[in-house]
Amino acid sequence: MDRRKFVKMGCIGIAALGSGIRTGSLLKSENKSVSKFSVYAFLPADNQLILNCLKLFRNRISNSTFNNLLEKKNPAGIVNKKFIIDANDSFYLTERYYDIRLIKLTEKVNSDIFVSDDSKLILTPSIDYEHELMTFRDLLIKKQGSYLLSIELKEKKLLSGFMTSKYRSIKIENNSGLFDKISLTGSYSTLFVPGSIGKTEITIRDGRVNVKNSPCKHKLCKIMSQLQGNNVIACVPNKVLIIAS
Numbered sequence: 001m002d003r004r005k006f007v008k009m010g011c012i013g014i015a016a017l018g019s020g021i022r023t024g025s026l027l028k029s030e031n032k033s034v035s036k037f038s039v040y041a042f043l044p045a046d047n048q049l050i051l052n053c054l055k056l057f058r059n060r061i062s063n064s065t066f067n068n069l070l071e072k073k074n075p076a077g078i079v080n081k082k083f084i085i086d087a088n089d090s091f092y093l094t095e096r097y098y099d100i101r102l103i104k105l106t107e108k109v110n111s112d113i114f115v116s117d118d119s120k121l122i123l124t125p126s127i128d129y130e131h132e133l134m135t136f137r138d139l140l141i142k143k144q145g146s147y148l149l150s151i152e153l154k155e156k157k158l159l160s161g162f163m164t165s166k167y168r169s170i171k172i173e174n175n176s177g178l179f180d181k182i183s184l185t186g187s188y189s190t191l192f193v194p195g196s197i198g199k200t201e202i203t204i205r206d207g208r209v210n211v212k213n214s215p216c217k218h219k220l221c222k223i224m225s226q227l228q229g230n231n232v233i234a235c236v237p238n239k240v241l242i243i244a245s
Contacts (some may be wrong), residue, residue, distance in 0.1 A: 037153040
């Protein structure tokens, strides 16, 4: 899918997620057919809820170590780890893995769970979520979130270390297309990117991009920019996408 189309598919905000593509399909897909997948869950400081959230995606992650840790009810052994997908002939030069992180938020937000895959930047709960995930979300939105649990499907080229160890530039896209391409060797204290509902403010320093301010409600893009190793930062309501390359 063209990245520009990928952004436009998220044209309605996170708070009012748009129309879906298929009904109740999220947990049925197998990881081998998915090239983009991520989960961002704002959760209370509750180990059982964190564990229950991880269990929702056990079939998609399909990793024996991950499943064993779930059976042992050991979320501490799962978070801030990566779980490699078994290699096959198509990906023998690529390592595909699920990166799972849990970070403490500096301020409390309303609990919720957002999911992205090949079909849309943000899936629609009422249309795309399976019953089990929808039931879990209904419990969440009545609570206050103190942590962000992220599950991201990533790829690493096994020979990439011979070419470059860091991203060299970023492409910034908004609803009008490519806004700018910027080298990460420079420093920018303030860069404003116009979007659908306002301006997303970013900074670039020491090869890292951070979202300093955004007009969106949940500030997910700001949190995404704080995660080490992220090569995509997306603001769905403002329709701004930052891609490291």
